[in-house]
Amino acid sequence: MLAKVFVTLKNGVLDPQGKAIHHAAESIGYQGIADVRQGKYFEIQLDAGLDEALARSQVEKFAHDVLSNPVIEDYRVEIS
Amino acid sequence: MKFGVVVFPGSNCDHDTYHVVSKVIGQPVDFIWHKEEQIDRFDAIILPGGFSYGDYLRSGAIARFSPVMRSVRQFAEEGGLVMGICNGFQILCEAGLLPGALLRNRDLRFICEHINIRVERVDTPFTSACEPRQVLSLPIAHGEGNYFCDPETLDALEREGRVIFRYCDAEGSVTDESNPNGSLNNIAGICNSERNVLGLMPHPERASESLLGSSDGRAIFLSMADSLREMIKLRA
Numbered sequence: 610m611l612a613k614v615f616v617t618l619k620n621g622v623l624d625p626q627g628k629a630i631h632h633a634a635e636s637i638g639y640q641g642i643a644d645v646r647q648g649k650y651f652e653i654q655l656d657a658g659l660d661e662a663l664a665r666s667q668v669e670k671f672a673h674d675v676l677s678n679p680v681i682e683d684y685r686v687e688i689s
Numbered sequence: 690m691k692f693g694v695v696v697f698p699g700s701n702c703d704h705d706t707y708h709v710v711s712k713v714i715g716q717p718v719d720f721i722w723h724k725e726e727q728i729d730r731f732d733a734i735i736l737p738g739g740f741s742y743g744d745y746l747r748s749g750a751i752a753r754f755s756p757v758m759r760s761v762r763q764f765a766e767e768g769g770l771v772m773g774i775c776n777g778f779q780i781l782c783e784a785g786l787l788p789g790a791l792l793r794n795r796d797l798r799f800i801c802e803h804i805n806i807r808v809e810r811v812d813t814p815f816t817s818a819c820e821p822r823q824v825l826s827l828p829i830a831h832g833e834g835n836y837f838c839d840p841e842t843l844d845a846l847e848r849e850g851r852v853i854f855r856y857c858d859a860e861g862s863v864t865d866e867s868n869p870n871g872s873l874n875n876i877a878g879i880c881n882s883e884r885n886v887l888g889l890m891p892h893p894e895r896a897s898e899s900l901l902g903s904s905d906g907r908a909i910f911l912s913m914a915d916s917l918r919e920m921i922k923l924r925a
Contacts, residue, residue: 625797680790
């Protein structure tokens with residue numbers, strides 16, 4: 610079982626890295642890119658036999674307590 | 690009185706801090722390895738600068754789970770003095786002992802230079818030996834020092850006089866040009882509502898002897914020593 614965790618900056622939190630990437634994209638010549646926000650992506654391998662509800666609650670807690678900082682970031686969990 | 694300097698894997702200002710406490714202000718000090726949990730023998734704890742755990746994930750995000758941090762939290766709740774410098778400030782924010790977070794610098798650069806900060810409040814155990822609005826020249830050395838918090842928290846910090854240091858120019862004017870990293874309201878250092886936990890991005894330990902170009906940082910360590918003397922007298 611694989612859990613995917615996406616951590617992104619909250620709306621309103623300045624993302625200078627995203628801005629720099631956006632500027633670079635424009636200067637290279639890519640068109641129609643309105644904005645870029647940079648985030649983090651984690652792949653978490655879970656024990657094969659783990660109950661899916663337990664897996665979800667564990668990964669949600671891990672994402673909230675460790676992988677993201679709730680002051681500045683949101684997260685989203687996908688389990689497949 | 691005894692100071693403790695916490696050593697995380699990747700701390701690199703621990704020895705500078707130890708040196709200033711022991712040799713410049715002449716107070717007893719010991720290192721505390723991050724796995725230690727017994728810190729009752731100390732009167733003040735300093736979380737030094739550096740790159741704890743390589744700054745992996747986020748600055749301070751892994752250090753906050755070190756065993757010593759449980760004890761530091763309890764120590765702070767009991768009124769002990771805790772100061773976090775640079776990476777130490779980031780760890781205190783990640784641990785929730787101080788509000789907000791330190792984001793990547795506005796211009797993305799790692800900044801290593803002398804800047805000026807204005808002492809906004811002298812009614813803390815960390816600034817009691819400073820003059821109100823005194824300008825201190827201190828070095829900064831960080832990639833993530835851009836102080837951020839939500840508007841309600843910012844209001845509370847300002848209303849409660851918990852912004853202790855602000856980036857300013859040499860005359861003490863707080864301007865956008867003198868803000869090196871984009872911090873909200875030029876914030877360089879804040880304290881908790883009980884005023885016994887302080888975090889600041891500049892490095893007072895690197896500017897406590899005139900040989901190093903500035904001794905302005907001494908005032909912070911001297912304030913702590915004065916305050917501890919008073920606290921110990923009251924306890925007796």
